Amino acid sequence: MVQAKAQRDSSPLLAVRNLRTSFQVEGRWTRVLNDVSFEIGNRQTLAVVGESGSGKSVTAMSIMRLLPPATSRIEGEVLFGGRDLLKLPSEEMRRIRGGDIAMIFQETSLNPVYTIGFHMVETLRQHRNLSAAEARREAVALLDKVRIPSAASRLDDYAHQFSGGMRQRVMIAIALACNPKLLIADEPTTALDVTIQAQILQTLRDLQAEEEMSILFITHDMGVVAEMSDRTIVMYHGDAVEEGETRQIFAAPRAPYTRSLLAAVPRLGEMAESPGPSRFPVIDRATGAVVAPAASGSVPDGSAPIILQVEDLVTRFDIHGGALGGLTGRVHAVEKVSFDIREGETLSLVGESGCGKSTTGRTIMGLTSPNSGSVRMEGREVGSLGRRELRMTRRRMQMIFQDPVSSLNARMTVGTAIAEPFLVHKLGGKAQARDKVADLLERVGLRPDMANRYPHEFSGGQRQRISLARALILDPKLIIADESVSALDVSVKAQVINLMLDLQSQLKLSYLFISHDMAVVERVSHRVAVMYLGEIVEIGARAAIFGNPQHPYTRKLLSAVPVADPYQRGQRRIEVSELKSPVRAVDFVPPNREYREVSAGHWVQLADN
Amino acid sequence: MILWLLKRLLQAVLVMVAMSIIVFVGLNVIGNPVDILISPDADQAERLRVIAELGLDQPLVWQYVEFLKAALQGDLGNSYVFNQPALQVILQRMPATLELAVIAVGFATLVGLPLGLYAGLRSQSWLAKFLMAGSILGFSLPTFWIGLMLIMVFAVQLGWLPSGGRGETASLFGLQWSFLTADGWRHLLLPALNLSLFKMALIMRLTRAGVREVLPQDYIRYARARGLTEQRVISLHVLKNIMIPIVTVIGIEFGSVIAFSVVTETIFAWPGMGKLIIDSINVLDRPIIVAYLLLIVVVFVWINFAVDVVYTLLDPRVRLGQKGSAR
Numbered sequence: 001m002v003q004a005k006a007q008r009d010s011s012p013l014l015a016v017r018n019l020r021t022s023f024q025v026e027g028r029w030t031r032v033l034n035d036v037s038f039e040i041g042n043r044q045t046l047a048v049v050g051e052s053g054s055g056k057s058v059t060a061m062s063i064m065r066l067l068p069p070a071t072s073r074i075e076g077e078v079l080f081g082g083r084d085l086l087k088l089p090s091e092e093m094r095r096i097r098g099g100d101i102a103m104i105f106q107e108t109s110l111n112p113v114y115t116i117g118f119h120m121v122e123t124l125r126q127h128r129n130l131s132a133a134e135a136r137r138e139a140v141a142l143l144d145k146v147r148i149p150s151a152a153s154r155l156d157d158y159a160h161q162f163s164g165g166m167r168q169r170v171m172i173a174i175a176l177a178c179n180p181k182l183l184i185a186d187e188p189t190t191a192l193d194v195t196i197q198a199q200i201l202q203t204l205r206d207l208q209a210e211e212e213m214s215i216l217f218i219t220h221d222m223g224v225v226a227e228m229s230d231r232t233i234v235m236y237h238g239d240a241v242e243e244g245e246t247r248q249i250f251a252a253p254r255a256p257y258t259r260s261l262l263a264a265v266p267r268l269g270e271m272a273e274s275p276g277p278s279r280f281p282v283i284d285r286a287t288g289a290v291v292a293p294a295a296s297g298s299v300p301d302g303s304a305p306i307i308l309q310v311e312d313l314v315t316r317f318d319i320h321g322g323a324l325g326g327l328t329g330r331v332h333a334v335e336k337v338s339f340d341i342r343e344g345e346t347l348s349l350v351g352e353s354g355c356g357k358s359t360t361g362r363t364i365m366g367l368t369s370p371n372s373g374s375v376r377m378e379g380r381e382v383g384s385l386g387r388r389e390l391r392m393t394r395r396r397m398q399m400i401f402q403d404p405v406s407s408l409n410a411r412m413t414v415g416t417a418i419a420e421p422f423l424v425h426k427l428g429g430k431a432q433a434r435d436k437v438a439d440l441l442e443r444v445g446l447r448p449d450m451a452n453r454y455p456h457e458f459s460g461g462q463r464q465r466i467s468l469a470r471a472l473i474l475d476p477k478l479i480i481a482d483e484s485v486s487a488l489d490v491s492v493k494a495q496v497i498n499l500m501l502d503l504q505s506q507l508k509l510s511y512l513f514i515s516h517d518m519a520v521v522e523r524v525s526h527r528v529a530v531m532y533l534g535e536i537v538e539i540g541a542r543a544a545i546f547g548n549p550q551h552p553y554t555r556k557l558l559s560a561v562p563v564a565d566p567y568q569r570g571q572r573r574i575e576v577s578e579l580k581s582p583v584r585a586v587d588f589v590p591p592n593r594e595y596r597e598v599s600a601g602h603w604v605q606l607a608d609n
Numbered sequence: 610m611i612l613w614l615l616k617r618l619l620q621a622v623l624v625m626v627a628m629s630i631i632v633f634v635g636l637n638v639i640g641n642p643v644d645i646l647i648s649p650d651a652d653q654a655e656r657l658r659v660i661a662e663l664g665l666d667q668p669l670v671w672q673y674v675e676f677l678k679a680a681l682q683g684d685l686g687n688s689y690v691f692n693q694p695a696l697q698v699i700l701q702r703m704p705a706t707l708e709l710a711v712i713a714v715g716f717a718t719l720v721g722l723p724l725g726l727y728a729g730l731r732s733q734s735w736l737a738k739f740l741m742a743g744s745i746l747g748f749s750l751p752t753f754w755i756g757l758m759l760i761m762v763f764a765v766q767l768g769w770l771p772s773g774g775r776g777e778t779a780s781l782f783g784l785q786w787s788f789l790t791a792d793g794w795r796h797l798l799l800p801a802l803n804l805s806l807f808k809m810a811l812i813m814r815l816t817r818a819g820v821r822e823v824l825p826q827d828y829i830r831y832a833r834a835r836g837l838t839e840q841r842v843i844s845l846h847v848l849k850n851i852m853i854p855i856v857t858v859i860g861i862e863f864g865s866v867i868a869f870s871v872v873t874e875t876i877f878a879w880p881g882m883g884k885l886i887i888d889s890i891n892v893l894d895r896p897i898i899v900a901y902l903l904l905i906v907v908v909f910v911w912i913n914f915a916v917d918v919v920y921t922l923l924d925p926r927v928r929l930g931q932k933g934s935a936r
Binding site for chain 1: 733827828830831832833834835836837838841845846849850923924925926
């Protein structure tokens with residue numbers, strides 16, 4: 001008896017053997033998973049990590065049999081508690097979904113037209129024999145468990161009335177409804193801000209201990225892997241290229257792909273010794289050999305001319321509402337923001353969603369008009385310029401966006417798209433434009449003959465290169481990069497950042513780099529400005545901000561970044577808090593802020609007194 | 610919400626005023642009702658007498674003001690032809706059109722929605738493809754032709770159903786209704802079917818498109834991952850999300866059936882408002898035309914209002930009368 005129990009405990013909860021999944025695409029069967037095998041023990045966390053298209057989500061969907069049966073084929077064995085899930089009748093499989101195996105996705109997966117209470121009650125009643133009233137009571141208890149404040153009163157709210165972090169808590173609560181043995185989490189924190197992500201990960205770890213669950217955690221973020229998992233599988237193009245203890249994989253990756261992936265992961269604090277930005281090392285995916293080592297980028301000296309000067313910039317948006325549609329409040333998106341950027345310098349604006357960093361960029365570009373303040377580009381006041389001069393100035397600064405899909409016209413060849421600004425500004429004829437496009441495509445690492453293709457023929461990283469080429473055709477001095485690399489896969493992100501650094505040293509470009517990703521920011525910037533609720537709370541040289549953060553918010557932000565080091569797993573705790581909103585009453589007068597100079601060029605906002 | 614309601618009401622009144630002006634001016638341009646109403650051999654004195662009696666000797670502006678004054682007291686003038694209050698004439702015909710419209714739209718929804726659901730869920734099956742191809746016919750075949758064919762087949766050849774008229778009626782709320790008697794139903798069936806075919810095809814295609822759009826959404830995958838039965842996923846999570854465009858179309862189509870079911874009513878000799886308005890236009894019976902158009906505006910305003918209210922019930926993110934701050 002005792003022996004039998006021990007036997008059961010040591011046998012894995014879930015054993016996946018030779019999982020092979022194929023999709024039918026235009027009549028042909030295409031293999032998307034090749035013989036993936038792994039096991040998850042009781043109370044263990046297994047991370048499945050990989051870039052887009054690696055098959056990590058398909059693995060989870062195959063285990064749960066959630067792929068459309070008509071166009072997909074799953075082979076192999078998925079043993080869960082001794083039963084092969086792939087052979088179960090569909091009705092029994094349905095009872096396992098949401099019962100013994102629960103799933104959470106990105107927090108946007110709640111049905112927008114039903115209340116969260118509806119979601120919870122329907123899940124509870126589907127699996128457990130409860131009356132409507134009992135299910136509601138249970139739902140409140142579950143919301144309490146995931147620490148949602150005043151749970152009972154929020155049951156009849158809809159998903160859009162919750163913040164992202166709270167929505168993810170709701171999903172976790174629903175997952176816990178039937179005491180699952182295994183929780184499959186498919187990129188649950190990808191769209192969340194870093195402080196919120198840290199809270200959610202912590203909640204998951206706490207609940208795992210309480211509920212004695214196993215977790216299959218799917219992510220693309222190596223930092224989250226290090227933070228969460230005991231074991232890790234690295235996936236690449238449908239193959240599990242490496243499987244093992246997480247610590248082992250981080251310390252001594254065996255597969256060449258894992259090595260190239262880890263090399264592309266920016267790690268907070270690794271730049272402490274380096275004065276300027278630094279290229280990512282390039283590692284060949286096939287062989288694992290180092291093709292190009294990490295190299296420092298250029299550092300502008302103090303005598304370089306100032307390119308952009310922003311002073312006391314204020315941008316507010318009116319909110320109308322109420323019975324008569326009157327002014328009910330204002331979003332103080334940008335509040336007295338001042339900074340300058342020298343030639344060849346990168347200033348990063350960091351902060352979480354709603355902090356006003358994107359609005360700052362858009363206001364500088366003139367896409368949003370400021371309420372007050374001044375923006376001087378190469379000494380000329382942008383706001384006071386006439387139409388023609390404004391166009392001239394616009395040529396000197398260009399913007400690239402997060403989503404290269406929607407910022408490139410799908411019906412225009414990329415050659416035409418790149419040449420368009422050149423022709424609009426009448427900088428030369430068509431032949432000249434063609435030559436310049438060819439030259440730029442080469443510069444951003446593409447081939448000149450690609451000019452005749454359409455955007456959909458390119459990958460996300462390539463499209464971002466095209467956006468860069470289009471920005472560069474006007475020979476700008478300043479590029480405003482608004483979350484330009486945020487949506488890219490790790491290795492592609494590293495390549496685009498390397499390209500941006502190369503262009504900077506070749507062309508003496510200045511960057512205003514807007515990002516929420518602290519690790520990337522550390523990698524690329526000379527100076528950093530931390531924004532919080534529309535204001536800059538701390539600004540200074542990169543080494544000063546990362547090495548000697550003074551403002552409490554900067555510290556909180558830094559401590560929330562997942563550390564790609566499994567030995568530091570779960571060491572930090574972060575208090576549960578929500579992002580504050582910059583919406584203020586109509587008569588709100590922003591307080592006068594004072595700044596203290598910590599060291600040369602490192603300023604920090606003094607706390608409210 | 611209250612503000613929104615007031616705005617809506619104001620809009621409706623403005624539309625009605627604009628409509629009445631357009632109609633008044635427009636009608637004044639085309640022809641003289643006196644020419645049609647009086648026999649050609651009537652003498653000049655007789656003509657003048659009739660013109661004065663109908664108020665047609667006054668300036669147009671004055672006629673309009675007189676009309677407005679009377680309209681505010683619920684009097685839209687007397688029909689030249691029937692010599693009865695215009696509103697009363699129209700309201701007598703209204704039940705016929707109303708029941709035809711309700712049954713036609715109801716039929717289109719009850720058949721179109723399930724077929725569209727099926728076509729969306731099993732888009733690869735031959736039946737779905739057949740339905741989709743069939744719906745093209747529903748769009749493209751002219752109503753009058755289908756009506757004639759229906760009469761040919763079911764009334765003339767098979768002799769199952771009558772070819773026209775309302776049949777036996779029964780009284781409810783003081784009005785005469787066909788749907789209360791079996792014979793009335795027999796008369797209703799063909800015209801209702803004829804009217805509903807186009808709408809059925811429309812609703813079916815819309816439903817299918819909605820289902821195809823909603824199925825790949827995360828919340829559907831999530832609903833399945835929670836172990837909900839397929840039936841529940843479809844009937845609750847899919848259906849509610851695709852209803853907004855469908856409700857819009859049902860509303861618009863309902864309005865247009867009430868207003869413009871002329872062709873069908875003519876073919877099936879259905880004594881509804883559509884037939885009345887055509888007859889009135891032929892004899893330039895101005896009070897009837899004006900009253901009819903105003904009534905139709907009211908009907909459309911009410912349908913749109915109902916549709917908007919249904920939106921908020923379907924999707925909590927829709928808030929009436931509240932404008933979000935535009936970024």
